[in-house]
Amino acid sequence: MTVTEETAPASHYDRIGGASSVKAAVELFYDKVLVDPDLAGYFADVNMPGQRRHLTLMLTAVLGGPNEYAGRGLAEAHQPLNIPVEHYVKVGEHLIVTLTELGVPADILADVQTVLGQVQDQVVAAGNRPGI
Ligand code: HEM
8 A cells, every 4th residue: 555545535335335335325325216106217218237227327426426427517517407406405415324324424424415505506507596
């Protein structure tokens, strides 16, 4: 192990067990999002690998994992979907419940909530934001 690896604080992504834990979380999260009647429709025309890819990217991003994503920006990918804030909140709740069920510690859950708050304006359609 190098000095850098010993001294650098572990990311949340590493603390929960890295890629294999994210994979397990995606399975659970997927079951919740895609059976939620308010949310399933968004993914109706998205292929299965695309759906898993979405959830994996979302989880990795909010956990501060390696950013290997080189696709569309969050606003570009989501603004055309016209997502209302209620649906954004529901996805966030499914995510928090999933991570809680997997035993993710409270400090990580709190940071995930913070990230969800930070990216909300890119995902929720501009016309659907309260006060805009
Ligand atoms: C923190 C919140 C979110 C993050 C970080 C996130 C991340 C992403 C990313 C990176 C993409 C682009 C994938 C690609 O182009 O390959 C994407 C696409 C998409 N997202 Fe999200 N997302 C979030 C919230 C949501 C919500 C709340 C919904 C629906 C209620 C949603 C539905 C979709 C759909 C349907 C696509 C298109 C997938 C495709 O065409 O393959 N996302 N998201």
